[in-house]
Amino acid sequence: MAPPNAQARRPTLYDVAKLAGVSPSLVSLVLQNPDKVSEKRRAAVRSAIAELGYRPSRAATALASNRTKSIGLVIDDYRNLWFVDLLRGMESALTEHGYQVMLADSRPGENRIREAADGLLAMHVDGLVIAAEPAGTVLTGTGVPTLVAGWRNGVPAEVDLITNDDDAGGALAAEHLLGLGHTKIGHLTGAGGAAAHRRAGFEARARDSGADLRIAGDSGGTSEEDGYASACWLLDHHPETTAIFAANDTMALGAFGAIKARGRAVPADISVIGYDNSVLAKSRYLELTSVDNRSDLVGVEVAKVLLERIAGPSVSPQRRLIDPSLVVRGTTSRPAR
Incomplete structure (x- = not known):
């Protein structure tokens, strides 16, 4: 009998294939390109995944597809509440495509931001979003689709910019x-x-x-x-x-x-x-x-443009402005006479 604290062996892709009655390569295809598999076989694989509690290895998926399905986001001040809605908007659009967001916070300064970006690039992110000051030379030589969120100083014309107006x-x-x-x-x-x-x-x-x-x-x-x-x-x-x-x-x-x-x-x-x-x-x-x-919408548009850039690197640089609105509450009134 195994010791009480021993953990059960994690199910593998081969276990899923055996239970579903298909080949391991077909299980992999369902995980990466489900539209290329018949509905009957997709259902069998997904049923086996649910029954076994199988969780695909992101590292294995990255090796197979040459993509990590991750997007890097560099911010310059985690105390700035603007980033909360930006991140939420990005995740809402990226999650359905199987991407996750990896966040790096840096103090202001080009070197600090470059260090944060380099740290994300070392993790082989598929795309990079710079939401920090200054953008400048941080945007060059990344090797992956890179865009800017929000108005930043020193953004070259050839770089995608998504921002509120x-x-x-x-x-x-x-x-x-x-x-x-x-x-x-x-x-x-x-x-x-x-x-x-x-x-x-x-x-x-x-x-x-x-x-x-x-x-x-x-x-x-x-x-x-x-x-x-x-x-x-x-x-x-x-x-x-x-x-x-x-x-x-x-x-x-x-x-x-x-x-x-x-x-x-x-x-x-x-x-x-x-x-x-x-x-x-x-x-x-x-x-x-x-x-x-509408920083949530900025985040959604950031994700859309980045996915377009990942799918087709030759897409022309884009500038997208999101229209703002005024929300009137209790802190404004007519001046006292």
Whole structure:
């Protein structure tokens, strides 16, 4: 009798073939190209797989097909909630094709991002997505289909780019505040490509209307602490400000702290808009007005384009913009008279 803690032998492809009454090569074909096998034989193989609890070896599949069925994703800050929906969108489109996403987080800086990308490439991913700053030379010499998610600095014209239309999103935020009657407006921004596009759209629309616009943080980061520091500067130097647009929801959270620390309230004294429509914005406690950049749809489109690129490397470079929308909640109102 085997010891009580002994594990049962894992079923193999040969066990499946024996139970299904087919050859091992046909089982392999069902796993890799089921459409090439008759329905009757597919059903027999799948029934045997279910009965035995067989799980195909990804390593063996990779050796047989010369593909790992994995996609590498490089991000530069796991605290940025934008990546949550991006990843969810990618996985929703990739899973049905048998792909998994391998994530690598890096600190900002071209060398750091290159190291993260090289680590994923060493695992023989079939494709690579760069969602980090700066993209630059990280996009060259990867040897696999590589594209960029979200606006990034230094993206060559020959590289696929899938992003939210952040210029339009910034304009939506400005139109909302202007429509409420705000004319003394502050904007908390950062140094990245996405922040630059959001700033450009917001600034163009606000200045066209003649609004008194103040911008803070254009050379810094976009974390909660960055938002707090920029909002502190803004409110100390321009206390007449009645509305703030933050480059993302996390920065907006920092603005809340700065406003509270000065004995003021949202939205009674100052209206606040974020960007990303993240879980923070949706929380019943904050109820933050935010621009929805549909990062889940960005993720879906990223996956689609990457699969197209894997299937046909000669496909022309693509630029796809996802339209944003504004979700109005409880943090914006007309300015106090």
